[in-house]
Amino acid sequence: MGERTPPRPVRAAVSGGEEGGKRDAENRRPGCGGEGAGRGPHSPERCFVAPWPRTCKRRAQPCSAGPHRLRWAGENRAVSAPPGPPPLVPPMNLLSLLCPDDRDRPALLPLLQAAGWAVGDAPRQRGAALPAAGAADAPLLTVLWGTTEAVLAAAAPQAAPEDGREGLRLLCCPPPAAAQLPAWLALLETGQAAWLSPTVWSQPEALALSLSQAQAQARQRSQWRQAATRAQAQLDERKWVDRAKGVLMNARGISEDEAFRLLRGASMHAHLRLSELSRSVIEAAQWAEAVNRAGQLRMLSQRLVKLAAQRQAGVEVKRARGAQDEAAQRLQDNLAHLASLPLLDGQPAALREALTRAEQAWGALQRSLDGKAGLPLLAEADARAEELLQAAEALTAALEAGGARGALRIVNLCGRQRMRVQRLAKLALLAGLLNQPERLALLPALMDDFEATLRELEQAPLSTSDIRETLAAARDEWLRLLRALRGGPGIDVQGVLAASSDALLALFHRLTDSYERSLQLIMS
Numbered sequence: 001m002g003e004r005t006p007p008r009p010v011r012a013a014v015s016g017g018e019e020g021g022k023r024d025a026e027n028r029r030p031g032c033g034g035e036g037a038g039r040g041p042h043s044p045e046r047c048f049v050a051p052w053p054r055t056c057k058r059r060a061q062p063c064s065a066g067p068h069r070l071r072w073a074g075e076n077r078a079v080s081a082p083p084g085p086p087p088l089v090p091p092m093n094l095l096s097l098l099c100p101d102d103r104d105r106p107a108l109l110p111l112l113q114a115a116g117w118a119v120g121d122a123p124r125q126r127g128a129a130l131p132a133a134g135a136a137d138a139p140l141l142t143v144l145w146g147t148t149e150a151v152l153a154a155a156a157p158q159a160a161p162e163d164g165r166e167g168l169r170l171l172c173c174p175p176p177a178a179a180q181l182p183a184w185l186a187l188l189e190t191g192q193a194a195w196l197s198p199t200v201w202s203q204p205e206a207l208a209l210s211l212s213q214a215q216a217q218a219r220q221r222s223q224w225r226q227a228a229t230r231a232q233a234q235l236d237e238r239k240w241v242d243r244a245k246g247v248l249m250n251a252r253g254i255s256e257d258e259a260f261r262l263l264r265g266a267s268m269h270a271h272l273r274l275s276e277l278s279r280s281v282i283e284a285a286q287w288a289e290a291v292n293r294a295g296q297l298r299m300l301s302q303r304l305v306k307l308a309a310q311r312q313a314g315v316e317v318k319r320a321r322g323a324q325d326e327a328a329q330r331l332q333d334n335l336a337h338l339a340s341l342p343l344l345d346g347q348p349a350a351l352r353e354a355l356t357r358a359e360q361a362w363g364a365l366q367r368s369l370d371g372k373a374g375l376p377l378l379a380e381a382d383a384r385a386e387e388l389l390q391a392a393e394a395l396t397a398a399l400e401a402g403g404a405r406g407a408l409r410i411v412n413l414c415g416r417q418r419m420r421v422q423r424l425a426k427l428a429l430l431a432g433l434l435n436q437p438e439r440l441a442l443l444p445a446l447m448d449d450f451e452a453t454l455r456e457l458e459q460a461p462l463s464t465s466d467i468r469e470t471l472a473a474a475r476d477e478w479l480r481l482l483r484a485l486r487g488g489p490g491i492d493v494q495g496v497l498a499a500s501s502d503a504l505l506a507l508f509h510r511l512t513d514s515y516e517r518s519l520q521l522i523m524s
Helices: 017-027 102-114 148-154 181-189 198-202 204-252 256-270 274-313 317-339 349-369 375-403 408-433 437-459 465-486 493-516
Strands: 070-072 075-077 093-098 117-119 141-145 168-172 193-195
Touching: 093 102, 093 204, 102 117, 102 198, 102 204, 141 148, 141 204, 148 168, 148 181, 168 204, 181 193, 198 204, 204 256, 204 274, 256 274, 274 317, 274 349, 274 375, 274 408, 274 493, 317 349, 349 375, 375 408, 408 437, 408 465, 408 493, 437 465, 465 493
Parallel strands: 093 117, 093 141, 141 168, 168 193
Antiparallel strands: 070 075
């Protein structure tokens, strides 16, 4: 078997007419799928290498032999890229120029250019607003040129931006008159403006120096304000964390270190910053308190009429009068607290409307209770109390939905139990006082609802030893109230109703507060 002949080196070729085509055919290796190639498997290694791409006939795509370069006597020569554009000249210093009179602007631009400054992103129209303070792309300096009156009108003080980046306004105008001096000094005291004499513009070097000093002053002041903004943000975050620790310490009686470890572990688990989680904890506690207070409005609407009926029936009149005044004051305080909650600012308008309806219903009930005591007024007060009950029910449901936390439902359920025991006692008392036995027909459904909710609370996973003990005591007192309603020899029904309803109210007050402060609810 003879010695294998080494492959012939590939020469560079340039297609051009018939002669160029012949050279292409000579340099093309057999087996390539290009035009004029022989039959055989596609082999990119055998493809002709040229400074232009070739297409494989069988694959109908550019050959993958690699970058097409000139091969000259066994040496690859890559074509060098054309030289790039020349480096940019550093831009001139930028400022904003505002001229109330457009005719002044063309004369000022050459003076600024001679001093090494250019105008960028400045309003050109007469009466146009100044660039927004603190904008990321706005120049730090804004020159206002014109009469003193026009400059003062255009350079009104602005609120400091949130990020702390604040520019400086240079007032280029004649000195103010005596009548304009108070507004002039007030503007300078804000630190947002400084005076630049118009005579400086005739001297390019003096103008350049004045503008450079003003820019350095504006940059330094902006840096100070940004540092103060960051420090204030850190202080606010620390306040949120401290408040959240206080909420957790009050909820479970744990130490400050344990509360901090709990917050830190929860933030790592939820992938949130410690300040964000702390704010969520505080908001959860505020929503729970709001639902609790709105639920108290339902109970107080029934309790006020129940105490009025108790006084009319002569059952513990003195104590009932004091309890009625206390209930009215609590209802007023709860409405004021709910109206001042910052949580309601970003909520739908329906929530505010529900609060307004509750306030109006309370005003009508208050007028009825302040009238002369008697059976007709008692019936009117009961009708107004039903309106307040419906408004408070809608408000509580709106707050529960606005909180967007499923655990708030347990606070709402427990708060509704307070209303039911007061409503039950009220219906039983009014049935006898007003000679309306049809009111007694409402008691079975009310008792069934109370029993069903009590069982749900007993089976709820949100529970502690204190909650379980309170539920057991509420169960015993509820059975005592049921025995009194069934009647019997020697049972003072009205007295037992008054005492048991108050005892159940105190127990469910304690229970609702326990749910409100529950750590599981706050961290849910």
